[in-house]
Amino acid sequence: MNDGRYMAIPPGAIIPGALPDYRIYVLSQQGKYILWALEGNKVSAEQLPRFYEGGITEIFVDLDEAFKCEQYLETNLGEILKSQTSSDDQKAKIHTKVSTNVVRNAFESSLGLGTMGAAALQQTQATKRCSENSSCFSAKWT
Numbered sequence: 683m684n685d686g687r688y689m690a691i692p693p694g695a696i697i698p699g700a701l702p703d704y705r706i707y708v709l710s711q712q713g714k715y716i717l718w719a720l721e722g723n724k725v726s727a728e729q730l731p732r733f734y735e736g737g738i739t740e741i742f743v744d745l746d747e748a749f750k751c752e753q754y755l756e757t758n759l760g761e762i763l764k765s766q767t768s769s770d771d772q773k774a775k776i777h778t779k780v781s782t783n784v785v786r787n788a789f790e791s792s793l794g795l796g797t798m799g800a801a802a803l804q805q806t807q808a809t810k811r812c813s814e815n816s817s818c819f820s821a822k823w824t
């Protein structure tokens with residue numbers, strides 16, 4: 683554990699059965715992080731309404747597991763944006779988070795290269811996937 687540093691994500695990012703095995707935390711009214719799911723991949727569709735019933739707008743992942751979480755969000759962005767259980771606000775937050783990470787990674791991997799190296803090509807593909815996955819969501823607003 684990393685002394686209480688967590689990354690917030692909207693609960694709408696949860697696709698039952700698709701999450702990696704990272705732990706999911708919620709923030710209590712007393713400001714303490716409480717373990718909600720020991721293994722994210724075991725979260726069921728029946729458990730998700732508890733977030734909304736409890737007024738939970740953010741769930742948290744330990745920063746030690748942030749990379750797995752970001753990969754999950756990028757890989758599953760299309761499914762997350764198609765979900766009927768997530769609000770448009772949650773979808774927008776997830777889309778913004780993934781888009782920002784993809785563009786940042788593409789920019790960082792291309793710095794100083796002058797040419798498209800393997801890392802830059804991978805990031806270009808990630809940017810393309812992100813754009814394709816986002817088209818169903820962004821089309822709603824045009």
